[in-house]
Amino acid sequence: MALKMVKGSIDRMFDKNLQDLVRGIRNHKEDEAKYISQCIDEIKQELKQDNIAVKANAVCKLTYLQMLGYDISWAAFNVVEVMSAPKFTFKRIGYLAASQCFHEGTDVIMLTTNQIRKDLSSPSQYDTGVALTGLSCFVTPDLARDLANDIMTLMSHTKPYIRKKAVLIMYKVFLKYPESLRPAFPRLKEKLEDPDPGVQSAAVNVICELARRNPKNYLSLAPLFFKLMTSSTNNWVLIKIIKLFGALTPLEPRLGKKLIEPLTNLIHSTSAMSLLYECVNTVIAVLISLSSGMPNHSASIQLCVQKLRILIEDSDQNLKYLGLLAMSKILRTHPKSVQAHKDLVLQCLDDKDESIRLRALDLLYGMVSKKNLMEIVKKLMMHVDKAEGTAYRDELLTKIIDICSQSNYQHITNFEWYISILVELTRLEGTRHGHLIAAQMLDVAIRVKAIRRFAVSQMSALLDSAHLVASSTQRNGICEVLYAAAWICGEFSEHLQEPQRTLEAMLRPRVTTLPGHIQAVYVQNVVKLYAAILQQKEQAGDSQAAQEATQLLVERLPQFVQSADLEVQERASCILQLVKHVQKLQAKDMPVAEEVSALFAGELNPVAPKAQKKVPVPEGLDLDAWINEPLSDSESEDEAPKAIFHDEEQRPAKQRPPEADEQELARRREARKQEQANNPFYIKSSPSPQKRYQDTPGVDHIPVVQIDLSVPLKVPGMPMSDQYVKLEEERRHQQRLEKDRKRKKKRERERRGTRRHSSLHTESDEDIAPAQRVDIVTEEMPENALPSDEDDKDPNDPYRALDIDLDKPLADSEKLPVQKHRNAETSKSPEKEDVPVVEKKSKKPKKKEKQHKEKERGRGKKEAAGRGEDLDFWLSTTPPAAAPAPEEPGVKASVTAPEEEREEPQGEEQAADEGEQDPEKKPSKHKKKKHKKDKEERPKDKKKSRKKASREGAAEPVENGALDEEPLPPMSSYCLLAENSYIKMTYDIQGSLQEDSRVTVSMVLENQSSSFLKSMELNVLDSLNARLARPEGSSVHDGVPVPFQLPPGISNEAQFVFTIQSIVMAQKLKGTLSFIAKNDEGSTHEKLDFKLHFPCTSYLITTPCYSDAFAKLLESGDLSMSSIKVDGISMSFQNLLAKICFHHHFSVVERVDSCASMYSRSIQGHHVCLLVKKGEKSVSVDGKCNDSTLLSNLLEEMKGTLAQC
């Protein structure tokens, strides 16, 4: 044996280790693949040996090969073997390999559950640590479910090294097994205040990560984080918290207000740039969320912008980059303050670093205004010329288009300028954004009517020089603009000056080298042009010219007929036939123009991009149903149509009336001409040599008329946008002059005595009148379109499952699955062992859940509302500095104590008393059992009821729960309502904060007879003040049916909701329960009268309260006061308090010796504060409340309770 071991280790000496492998690979540069495959063979041999050290060595080498891209999943089982080695050295190798190559699909993972569990509970902290690290990389939903409880235990490990790892890995567990979040959360929250900074940081890390995805569930933690932020000195933690606040503020603007001050302090004080930067970022987020709320935040903005400027001006490129990034966030809400730094941003455009240039470009987008658009775009155009590398140039191009077209061309004052910019952009070689430019050209030409004439002249020039653009015919290349050019020239052919010339340009043989979809547009628009020419010539009586045009088409169209592109071919041959027909008619000297142009009659409207989607599906139409059952073989079906549809998409949709008669057409044209004539702006926009409407009366007041643009228009592709900049300046200058003139006049008039309001002269955006009337046609939407934008949340988002309300108290059913038979000595396969346990677990709670669902829900809401109140209090307290330090322990105690208590029963005795844990919750079936037990095992019951008290939310005496050992007497809030030989009714009333003032009466009905009770119906005589909520449609005299029947000896609970108007007085309602009792002899109709008593107490809702908020409340002075004193009390103070908490729905705020302050809230929002003092044999209660009547009634009721003590 010993010999064998020695032999093994000597063998091992000559095995390759990792270093040898690496060295070998480096020595075999030429035949690396071969060498490695040889090594893999060796490794396979090594893995077959029994010696675990050899195996570990092999796995270690495999891990290295994995990094080089080799698949090692075949060795997964060996990895598991090495993981389970007893020695840490090997274990670590195994876990490393697993973390590198295991994933959810790896099937051996399920073999690891027990091994990992064993390692987690190992006495060596490094075994545990290495298991946690490995698990964090390959945890699966199954592993998460099975190990969640073990990991949760580790969160309270004595070693901080383990604690912090356990805390961190919980995030991964939550992701894979969201059900674990709620049970584990209280402990996680505890870890925020762990003494070890590493653990604390880990907890912050996890909660921040959780909160980032579902911030609203974590709002209630804000006070805690706020405390951490003001106390922590660890920058990592601070950064995380500050980032978290950035995510929370949009949900709660008041939080922002509270944050501003400490954040500004941090900004001023910190020397760490990373912290400074995050502070600035969060302040920005706060300001965004407050944008309307706070009047004087301009100082904060100035501070941010100023700090960011420092960052941007820094020589460190990283800071510069981040500065720009943050700046763009401010820009969204406060563009003015950023625009002041335009110089800086433009300077960054010249930076050698592309990332920085791109960020600067982003900023420019928001910085443009009517005033500076031209200037900025000019600068960008210069960069376009200079830019090397097409990627950046393309980025510039898209940015220019984005900037100009943003919010419906809001900033463009001169569309001629914009068109020229677009034309200039067409000169970019090798860009891949031709389609973008084309789309812009089309959009502008269609939507800005006034620009059409100019656009057409530019486009015809473009078509004329198409050879320049068409040199590269790649898809989406610049040739795409020809698509737009051809279409615009065709559609708006009435604006063409030399239609014939354009027609010829479109029929050049070179055109056939263009992509098919462009050719198709060419062909179609050639006809439009042709129609326009016919019209023109026939009107002029020049039939010769008309025939020439026809002849041209007949000659040139055949080149398209031969096209390989189906679309082109089809259109061309169609049109060729048409033209030939026209030719015949022309030969007979018949007028054809009207008929040909009728083909293209009609106005054209832009359609909103979403319009198609919004067309509602007509009733009875099932879009998913097959019209024809598909053939079994569908090969190559989808390729051809795809291309066609793609083309179709780019073509703007046309809506044409099928036939518009010629008269109508003529009428429309006439109307349009009229309209143009009357449109003063129209003239300005047609700076062509033929200024047709120039002499029209009534236009001479237009400021800019004398612009001679005829020259540049002739020369395509010449940079002329610059001219517009100059012109624009002139124009504005003139406008200003004119305004001044007007103002002078006004002033004169004012001097003459007429009082007019005169405004200050500032050249703001609004003052700049656009050169064209920007008649931007709104996009059409289908009728009865659905208005809502369906939010497209990704249903596969893994974080959605973590959107869980954490404020609800834990239900019994919410527990982490616990492995019961942990030490299975026999090496059974873990599957078999795990599955049944889990199943048992999950079945049990389910049943319960159903039973308590309703109740649970109601209570959850109540509790959640209570927490919300906490936050309200915290938020409403003024400056954070005022948060009184000495009171903090009290605060802490009242927050954490209930948590702990909720924890305890869970960890220890969960399964044991799961069944009877909560008698109050399951009063029905266990009623009888409970009575029996009362007698049998008194002590246990006491324990139970105590638990019940705490579960009720009545924060049982907090500071000293463990000190006083005196047991609490059993308490039940259910009191007798009515009883006869058939049935016994007990009830309890609970308020709820939802909607208007409502209380829920839970009524337990117990069948005391041997008859079967059915058709139970409850009816109440409503008073003015209190009403039974009846099902819709029933009258006030109808009863409410009880939703169950009662066999003999069974009890069940029904709930009824009552609406209460005024809650200051106790109420009494008379009612009747009617039912049919059926037994062997027959059935009888029975009824039982009762008086339902609503004490004022029943309108109170247990609401926890922080002591500082409590103090504020008392100080506020708008509460009235009253007090009572009860003598002859022998009960201990603790029990007394518990009694008040339980029966009167109060919570303890603070307790000092024999004096306690308590708080509660009514369903209508009254605050009720109590000061309870115990003297010798007497108790005095001082109360303060918004309403004195309510208070005195409450105190009377309390007197009754105390008198029984």
Add this chain to the structure above:
Amino acid sequence: MIKAILIFNNHGKPRLSKFYQPYVSTPPPPIRSEDTQQQIIRETFHLVSKRDENVCNFLEGGLLIGGSDNKLIYRHYATLYFVFCVDSSESELGILDLIQVFVETLDKCFENVCELDLIFHVDKVHNILAEMVMGGMVLETNMNEIVTQIDAQNKLEKSEAGLAGAPARAVSAVKNMNLPEIPRNINIGDISIKVPNLPSFK
């Protein structure tokens, strides 16, 4: 969250790769396949290597590394690139500091670290990294704490090897003797890149 940590040299040879989230490649079956990982390494190298020395250390991620939320944050030391791919919950400057801490820790553990250390002891580098980052979340940023834990684990390892390990160590020493001296000149001398410092780290 940190999505991935990559170390490669000036020629794009991977020296360490750690992926904290599976990169789903279509079609589904090979979820976190080695091929996808290699592709990511190549693409990242391509992005990072063409950048000048004195430009910013942040990059909007490539397509493979997933989503617009992600950023590449890298540092270049001598012959090695250290690249962290992170999402928006991480502070950019914080991660830069973390890289610095990582490299300084390596420097301490390997005593004047150079690329060869990373080549031959990738497992140790993994172990060091595991003490800093766990499952994509920052575990520890204090260098002394990290070094303490690593030392303790090494001691544990040595005690486990005990006598049985001695012959193996001897053999490995003999093997190394035959080699030319491992050149130590590629060290990370220029660690003094200006770091916006978080005081807590130092």
